[in-house]
Amino acid sequence: xxxxxxxxxxSDSPDPVRAMLDSMAAWTGAPENEAQxxxxxxxxxxxxxxxxxxxxxxxxAPKRFSQLQRxxxxxxxxxxxxxxxxxxxxxxxxxxxxxxxxPSVEYALxxxxxxxxxxxxxxxxxxxxxHGAIRASRAAFDAEEVA
Amino acid sequence: xxxxxxxxxxSDSPDPVRAMLDSMAAWTGAPENEAQxxxxxxxxxxxxxxxxxxxxxxxxAPKRFSQLQRxxxxxxxxxxxxxxxxxxxxxxxxxxxxxxxxPSVEYALxxxxxxxxxxxxxxxxxxxxxHGAIRASRAAFDAEEVA
DNA sequence: GATAGGTGGTCTATTTATGAGACCATATCT
DNA sequence: AGATATGGTCTCATAAATAGACCACCTATC
Numbered sequence: 533x534x535x536x537x538x539x540x541x542x543s544d545s546p547d548p549v550r551a552m553l554d555s556m557a558a559w560t561g562a563p564e565n566e567a568q569x570x571x572x573x574x575x576x577x578x579x580x581x582x583x584x585x586x587x588x589x590x591x592x593a594p595k596r597f598s599q600l601q602r603x604x605x606x607x608x609x610x611x612x613x614x615x616x617x618x619x620x621x622x623x624x625x626x627x628x629x630x631x632x633x634x635p636s637v638e639y640a641l642x643x644x645x646x647x648x649x650x651x652x653x654x655x656x657x658x659x660x661x662x663h664g665a666i667r668a669s670r671a672a673f674d675a676e677e678v679a
Numbered sequence: 680x681x682x683x684x685x686x687x688x689x690s691d692s693p694d695p696v697r698a699m700l701d702s703m704a705a706w707t708g709a710p711e712n713e714a715q716x717x718x719x720x721x722x723x724x725x726x727x728x729x730x731x732x733x734x735x736x737x738x739x740a741p742k743r744f745s746q747l748q749r750x751x752x753x754x755x756x757x758x759x760x761x762x763x764x765x766x767x768x769x770x771x772x773x774x775x776x777x778x779x780x781x782p783s784v785e786y787a788l789x790x791x792x793x794x795x796x797x798x799x800x801x802x803x804x805x806x807x808x809x810h811g812a813i814r815a816s817r818a819a820f821d822a823e824e825v826a
Numbered sequence: 827g828a829t830a831g832g833t834g835g836t837c838t839a840t841t842t843a844t845g846a847g848a849c850c851a852t853a854t855c856t
Numbered sequence: 857a858g859a860t861a862t863g864g865t866c867t868c869a870t871a872a873a874t875a876g877a878c879c880a881c882c883t884a885t886c
Contacts, residue, residue: 669770
């Protein structure tokens, strides 16, 4: 991870990342065909409050519906259901019903879902190591505002 | 990038990422002190429709307000203003006013902002290479639903 | 000299997303 | 009988995002 903190972090990044960002910046624009733009498509999912949190929660092991709800804590059943359905539809999570009484349902990451956790993890590592700087910047900004 | 596609992508990931995910999964739970949890904090930002898109748009070069709006395309002025203010407060973007007539305002990535683009770029690369699989999964899911 | 266009925004009204919580059928334990 | 757990759905209220009018200012065009 040291590379991420030295010099210009971007020019230190693997080529594909830099190239992707450059080419991507070119077509950030409004997509005529929504589904055709991978960036928008994935970013829309990512930009849904619970998606990443649930993927991370499923990483250590598969979990049942109410286990998930207890772990995430402040998610409503409604949003949990909705988010899980979407993730299942996208193929990131699998859903398996067991004929217990009452029936229990187990959610697990698929291979695709697991592969998503690599970039997501990188983002969280960044978040963790830069959280201090962000909080400091906010404090400074707010201090100026008041003045 | 080959490593990301072979076997279990997670166990191939650098240790810090795996460790982060594991420790993170433990405290996905509702934070008593919101600001204390880096995950929630950053994920809340990331989980805001335009944040990432704007960061990516600023990567190639600093841009003015209306340049940004034109490039992103379907963002409203209101959301653009709001998102830029947040990013400025968080220290990811800098705002500089030039005394032209009418005055123009230039937004640029700070060092912190640039450092964020490394993990974000990784996410976009993932999005791009797995978009096909996701679309296929959706098609299959929807086909079952109807049946 | 009126008109259209560009600058960076703010403000209001409407649509969309999220949240809180009741409700359901079934079965187990107390 | 009454409480607890299973995985949801449903309705209603609140929070967030969107479109689009509006503003003050200046320039170039007609």
